Amino acid sequence: MELEDLLEGAGEATEPPPPPPGGIPKQWLPGWIRWSTKWIALPFVLIDLFMQKMARKLVRPPFKQEGACKRRGNCCHYVMIRYSKNLIGRLFFLWYTQFHGFYPRMKKPQIYLGKKMYVMGCRYLQKDGSCGQYRFRPLVCRQWPVIEHFGYPHILKGCGYRSNPPYPAESDDELEGNPLLKIIK
Template sequence: MLRPPDELEAEKAASARTRALFRAVPDPPARGWPLRLLRRGVREVLWVVITIMDLGRRFGAWLFRSEYVRAGTCHKRGVCCEHILLEWSPWFDRFPWLARLFMWKMTRIYSFFDRGYAWELEGGLVARVLGCHALRPDGSCGDYRLRPLICRAYPELPIIGKPLVHKGCGFSFVRRDGKEEIAESVPTARTNDLVVLRKRAGVDPLG
């Protein structure tokens, strides 16, 4: 059965609006020079802390052999920066003030912005979806030296269990025993038909 042209056009427009919503980038927070200077100083201090934490993470990865090993390289498509999956602790739902404080740090100290929704992943994991103002049009990072630990460690390799990686990222994971390979396990939200992980239902503690 043929569908009316008006209905097809309306569906195309709705799909375009959906894609625009997923990729929309809000303006960065307005900051005067005192706040910019303070933010820069805080981030320089955090850089020292994060560098030490990153060295500890690397040592832990060397000391405890993970179930999977990482393969592939970054394709610099910016997929992981457009949809940053931040593990959402149940404590944030129980204490909304804690969630707001945490998100304030992520969006004011760093260059992230909240996309306003969360994804429910396999295994009951909930991830808040963030974007980043530092993402350049060519897919590179405009704030590479001061990037936070979540960016340095991506894609994260858990000691036990399956890692997650975005489609088109370029990375994949192979089990050490060679029995299984994981490639592109998390769909991107570039187009509506790729969104197979459902948005989280219920009350948003940040809303």
């Protein structure tokens, strides 16, 4: 299936997409390494999040986030990871696949918003739409939906959040939101 078709239905899907052909790949890194590293990284993630909140209080973005998560899990169906073949890019990929449990849904990277990206699924997404590693979820999941200081809100259709003022400007219906996916840059 083409990326365009996947994204078209991402907001309205009533169940997660099927696993990739051959199933969800196993993580080769031992569990004790993965979880102990995530424990160590957690305070840094929380500090980063806190600093971002403070910055938001000091310089308010033009759009305000309203509403609440409906716990549908749709924003976890497809997560985009920036493609890069250099060492940093490879380590980045390793971190998100081996430590955070993402796996490629498509073999080849795709062009999304003009950039080459991997289309990933998340092994921690539960059938009921909840997160199986909620306390240790990565920063991108804690920040979602993104209300940028410079730019427009990134809110997946029907997720329960909306922006104030509405974006696109002509609609205040959350189902008419800006259908963007989580992007790990």
